[in-house]
Amino acid sequence: MTASPHRSSDGGSLPPWTPERLPTLPGGGWASVPGTAVGVAAGDIKGNGADRDDVVILVAPGSAAGLTTTNAAAAAPCLWTRAWLPGKAHAVVVNSGNANAATGSRGAADVEAMAARTAAALGCPLDRVLVCSTGVIGVPLPMDRLLPAIDRACALHGDGAAAARAIMTTDTRPKEVAVAVEVAGHRLHVGGMAKGSGMIHPGMATMLGFITTDAVIDPQPLQDLLTDAVDRSFHAITVDGDQSTNDTVIVQATGRGPDCSPGTPGHDALRRALDQVCCDLAVMIAADGEGAHHLVTCVVRGLSDDRAARRAARAVVGSNLVKAAVHGHDPNWGRIVSALGQARVPGLDRLDLDLCRVPVMRHGQALSFDEARVSAAMEAPEVLIQARLPGEGLGVAWGCDLSADYVRINADYRS
Template identity: 40%
Template sequence: MPDRLPQGFTAAGVYTGVKRNPNKKDLSLLVSDRPAVGVGVYTKNVVFGAPVQLNRERTPSESIRAVVVNSGVANACTGEQGYQDALMMAEKTAAACVAVGQDFAGPDVLVMSTGIIGEMLPMEKIAKGIDEASKILASDEQSLIDAARGMMTTDTTHKIRSRSFEIDGTTIQVTGMAKGAAMIGPNMATMLGVIMTDAAIRVEDANAGLKDAVNESFNCISVEGHMSTSDTVLLLANGAAGGPVLEGKALAMFQATLVEVCEDLAQSIPADGEGASHLITVEVHGAATREDAVKIARTIADSPLVKTAVAGADPNWGRIVSAAGYAGVEFDPSKVCLHVNSSLLYERGVPVEFNAEEISAAIRENRDTHLVLLLDEGHASARFWTSDLTAEYVRLNADYHT
């Protein structure tokens, strides 16, 4: 089933000239044909971009009509002029959409920017791009793909995920798009995400639901643990599917679908990690609390030695177990077990005999690597996604212009 926009949404992606490569789109526009509930989760970095400041001021809201995104320049560390430029992007978007028949104002527009920090936005190029995008807004699959591509920086592919469910004869669509490939984790990282739905949701339910979904997904990914200045995940719900405001069982079904879409998008980010050759899934089971499980999983995922071992297809159980040991969580090491790609390497505190060549081949020949750590402290679990660390990652980031 092709990815599609929820009812009432249109999208466009264009090239404005902000990026050097004319084959790479660098501006995206998403528009709802009616006021939408809009909520957001943002970077926890005390150094944050002007769009983050603007969106924090405008969300939660019950009247969002559009999101405009530029890539190539992050509009971060740009002072008061950067904030004025973000405001101008919102106002220009409103004016351009009014000119093509929409009816809303600047405060109804959210803004996202990603790319190089410390540079001013080329506003003339961006303004022309907004005009162009507003004239080609459409609801077809290609327009959604173009918008997803307009968000990309070092991503190698666009990232879109869609799911739907039915409640009392009404089909609800949830579609998300995201960008991200490096500076990932903790607390999201250099990533942007927009989740759209045609469900009718109260603003307080949308706000709480997005925070929970982000904690289960985008806050459980890492590439190298560098927190960004621009992280933003937005949820827009416009109610265009019809039916009553979701509550009870219907709201629970929506929340489960929202988490699934966010998890799908979250996994796609480290899978596309700069220079990555493996997506690593770290699972921790049997922890005393979920907080403990998350802390151990994150520590393993962030370990450069674990990441390089996977890059080299080395079933190095010692690096994984020792990373768990310095996570700052108390547990009985004599009860720990470890599986790598379903093979037992370590049981109740000691290594077991295993065929190192076979397990190494299983790592080398598959892009997905699963590390499962079993404790015996309780019933809490956590799952974390990361990428391996390769020489290509070092090359890409050594060459990246700041």
């Protein structure tokens, strides 16, 4: 299935609050930003003998900010990374195939060993290395294979595309995007990559997101921009309602580009670019949900504010009944109303509801409509749900359908 994150409409994958899309860089990603370097290596982290890269080094010295999962069972790498952010960072070391979660004191020691090995190889302080892991929970890291792989990756002979593939687990495709915009005669770049397909219900946000920019900006203002961008993007997606132990989003700023400090024209440009990159990556994750055939986009206009509208939209795309109806191309709009009601959304007696741009409810009353026409429209790669209620809020959320393939993938996840 192919998502459509570049369409501007009342809904679709481009957030309605975006004034216009910034130009994307063809084939761009995390490494499109000046001042970055990438290394990848194969460490056989899962221990199944697979010949694939699964260790990544992302070098982008400068300011850094991040958000990690709010799950009470947060993995050891999340605890390490959140301790240093916002702040200065030199590199991020990432492994796929093992989450290093629910691993106790050994897991914490292994994270520090990963950071120390990376710092020694790159010649930077230990506290300038952030750590991320993704994969199976409850299994100790194979340090005898991981540490030598870190050494090889620190040669920095990789590229962004290879890194985007190396962090994948059940993903069916890599997720990358980069944008560029002119600021006071200088070119500002923001690039990113992400992984995530299942265990997606971010709350910070299994998903990992890595973003870089050449902006000149201090860590705390960068953190503020990232927090806002994540609320409108990664926090607005869901695949299965399960929050990961390892969700992390990190942004690094190399300082090779224009000044984007608060109060400068560059600050607004960076906000727009960061919002767009985060949104595009989030939509790619939702569209690549495990076993998914359809991206589901829900736009809610109304309610008290944008946050309330976004929460309502997420309740719709997170409903298993709505997701199953989308998979079956069944225009059962009653499930949408039920999801809004379960989320305690007020004013449903005045709800206007459209499914695939066909009006199915006005002022809380059902309308006659051509069900066969809507069912046929629901066969498209993206299914759009639009709800209007009293109020000035505006929110968008993205999810996917629920198929038998999701059950199959997760029933066999460790085999």
